[in-house]
Amino acid sequence: MGQIEEYLNRRAEDINRALNFYMPKSPAMPVIEAMLYSAEAGGKRLRPILTLATAETLEGDVEAVMPVAVAVEMIHTYSLIHDDLPAMDDSDLRRGRPSCHIAHGEAMAILAGDGLLTLAFELVSGYGMANGNPEKALIICRELARASGVEGMIGGQVLDLQAEGKKLELHELEQLHALKTGALLTCSVRCGAIAADADDDCLQALTVYASKLGLAFQIVDDLLDLSGTAETLGKMPGDDRAHQKSTYPALIGVEESQRKAEELYGDALQALDTLKKPAPLLEGLAGKLVFRDR
């Protein structure tokens, strides 16, 4: 196993432990069971790992930033739960298991999503109080709210719903992904940087890194949806086609999609080169994400 795989595995374990620690422990309430069901379902923990790896790269306190990383993962998980609902994408399978509303009913799935989103902001407030830097926590709170709000992730889901059955232009598809997956992914890097007291130049470079990487990641997702199985994807393959969703391979072809993903990967590395510190972790993570299938 390569160094990056080891890092990914170790950090995913750290995050799983922390996720479990921060979950409510009240008497077995069905909504908490539904929250745990979706939060524990696994997934790559990509976003919180980016938060930790960014803080680590900038020599920040990685332990201290854990609640922020967990908050990012909670927001990501909430978005998956709500996106899967019958009124939205109507997906029965997620992360290799029945979706939250299939396993726990629609009412509990809606509330579990609401609960995870709310808990994320509680964690950020706790982070600020524990670290004696309330201002930094407030900035992170605002970053998270903006990235996941109607001008970020929620806006992207709206565009996605509107796009069903339509053929999008390439720039429309890019805007959709910039909001739907790019905003939170970029936010996860920015939050790690803010927690580690990044200066403006550094934050700017990391924002470019994350946004290029986010788009590359999405293109690779589209390519994998064409070639993967339910087992490797954790969701139904061909889901995009079934929902008549516009994808990169459908719009510009498989080869051009691959070329584009590699170009974005190059742009992401170039952004890292402008940092004052070497960033082997963030370089390695970018490679793993873009060349997931190899």
Place this chain on the structure above:
Amino acid sequence: MGQIEEYLNRRAEDINRALNFYMPKSPAMPVIEAMLYSAEAGGKRLRPILTLATAETLEGDVEAVMPVAVAVEMIHTYSLIHDDLPAMDDSDLRRGRPSCHIAHGEAMAILAGDGLLTLAFELVSGYGMANGNPEKALIICRELARASGVEGMIGGQVLDLQAEGKKLELHELEQLHALKTGALLTCSVRCGAIAADADDDCLQALTVYASKLGLAFQIVDDLLDLSGTAETLGKMPGDDRAHQKSTYPALIGVEESQRKAEELYGDALQALDTLKKPAPLLEGLAGKLVFRDR
């Protein structure tokens, strides 16, 4: 018109103006239209008025606390939108108009609720940055997250769903309401107090005031549901009975419910008496809320 009615009307207008000001102004996105639809639908603005009136009573900066008051109202509105969904209470009428999912479709209603909840936390972070007191804003952020999370309002909605078709014990009904409506209502008072730098004794007294008032308010709600019309209620009368929900009048009778509401009103006023400052506004508001029908 009495002084308290004038105050309520004036503050409701202030809040409506501020709500509008803080709404996203992006290109006409259907989710923003759905958010506006529900936020502008009116309602008494009781919770944010309590936030402002509490800050005013403690001689805090009422203008500065406005984003917090608006955040409280956004969280309340999000909860109404999600509670009305077909998978939840399946209510077609709200605040005298078709519910959000009837007017804007289920997907947009889910996302509008998500958007309002997320925006609330963005407002609180903005409040902290504008006022140079990030720690106070973080405490308010945590209060809001706890009151609206699974150990507060969401937990109450779970109990409410579980209670359909069952006859609850009185203490179970009280716990349900303490979570479902009491938590956020109490939080709206506490946030106003924290913003106005209340000391511990004062915060404690106001917490008692708000929790007594919250329960009295709910009992009166149950009584009005028995006697009101769709026009006066803004929702379908007899809704509780139709959903086989336990109510105070059903459990302890109409007269005993009235007596209980008045007793709680007395308790709320008594809590105010322990404050070092006179609190005519909060007294008057309590009276208006408990004796709404008179």
